[in-house]
Amino acid sequence: MLYLVATPIGETSEITLRALEILKSCDIVICESTKEASKLLRAHGITGKNYEVLDEHSTAEDKAALVPLCAEKNVALVTDCGTPGFCDPGADLVRLCRQKNIPVKSALGASALMGLLSLSGQRLDEFVFRGFLPAETESRQRALKELTKEKRAIIVMDTPYRLKKTLNDMKEHFSNRKVLLTLNLSQEDETVLEGPIDKVMSSVPFEKAEFMLLIYP
Template structure:
């Protein structure tokens, strides 16, 4: 399980490069996307696709390769495989077949956003992406009303404003942190009340990869969003 950069190619570890060059096959979520990364580091290892739409077919194929003594590296489009992607299916089957699973740690948007947020990091909960439909999204947020840990989730740019409106409806105008384009050239963290952050995005538009964080037990700052 090899972590890859979430934006900055310099975040690929020396160990990850060594592993990706030495394994027999790389299972990638998107072979075209990952091909750019591999080419940059002169990695010529054979790739096969492994994603939500082919995991049921591909998992037994990869398990068979592993049982034949071949090595497989799993990578996602960005970050740590198994976090918000189908790689956990392969991990589960490998464990069932007494095949060793070796993590090669690295970049993670979840952890990068958490440690830079200013919210408590000793206890947190990751909610992946909130539901796309308005009713289901509100229901998910309602279920978090008693949550005392820092909440972290990913959001798509075209849904962010709707999600911020839902947060304000369910929790009130709570302090938030929104991380955008983490590790990339235009990385920025927005900190402030939900309404203020929403106003900024209404004016500037929403682009890039988004991580949203809040902690209902943490009062935060009364300063304007920035």
């Protein structure tokens, strides 16, 4: 069986009791980084686990090799932070397991997306989740141009070191729309900024940070 175990996006204590039970009892932990996963488990007194790596560099063969483990053992899939299978390679493993009729269960927990939506204070019954924008300039500009046609709320994210680049892109394409920017959610330096993109950009206190951006309708 494969368990999708949500891990903290900030504070180490932000993890459910069920997640800890699964991590304690499972035979194998599949993770993006053994360093990050073992650090989290040690913080909760869990040691002696067997780890397998599934990250952005994993090949199709690497992913396929994990499927028999999920069929024969109790396996926990974690990401460095948040819910596995959401904008990460874990989705491929989930699909492969389903194709083989291997049970997959979810242990819910911290979500930067839900945190962003709840902090907006708006009833956003409909929104477009764009996720990570392309890194390559031409593809990125095409994606942004397509998004300008969207009238619903839009949510984008990117890697921490592309924070400033993403904000500059938003200024170029969405200068007339209000935004909400969350930085380092659930951490001591958590910051939430809202307003016109120019105002938000001038108030950002970090060169890089974990972030999500909501563009209001």
